[in-house]
Amino acid sequence: MAATSSSFAERKIISVSTKRQVTIPQKFFDLLGFQNEAECSLKDDGIFIRPVRMGGSEFAENILEDLIAQGYTGKELLEKFREQSKKIRPAVIQLIAEADEIAKNGKATSLDALFGTED
Numbered sequence: 064m065a066a067t068s069s070s071f072a073e074r075k076i077i078s079v080s081t082k083r084q085v086t087i088p089q090k091f092f093d094l095l096g097f098q099n100e101a102e103c104s105l106k107d108d109g110i111f112i113r114p115v116r117m118g119g120s121e122f123a124e125n126i127l128e129d130l131i132a133q134g135y136t137g138k139e140l141l142e143k144f145r146e147q148s149k150k151i152r153p154a155v156i157q158l159i160a161e162a163d164e165i166a167k168n169g170k171a172t173s174l175d176a177l178f179g180t181e182d
Contacts, residue, residue, distance in 0.1 A: 083166070087112070122151050 075088050087097060100115040126147045127140075135143050 123148070 077085050095114050097114040101112050102115050104111050130143050
């Protein structure tokens with residue numbers, strides 16, 4: 064049976080190294096299908112870590128929704144989708160570098176400074 068938040072909650076205390084590294088318990092790693100990458104996000108007063116799913120379907124859906132809302136269709140939609148998809152990895156790398164810098168220096172920044180403002 065696959066693990067879901069509604070099926071059960073299991074806890075395990077883990078160590079954090081001096082380099083801020085943690086080891087995911089083998090049982091959790093296997094049960095959730097981790098590979099070589101994990102997504103880490105802040106949730107309320109904690110950190111939520113989950114496996115990165117191949118294909119980036121969440122990003123893909125968001126990109127497609129936005130492009131369709133802008134009126135793109137057919138081959139033009141496909142071309143714009145490819146352009147936007149290529150921007151994801153560099154943006155994530157930039158965010159990770161900025162997060163590392165904030166963690167190192169203890170300097171917080173606003174969401175607007177990280178992502179820009181929505182107009």
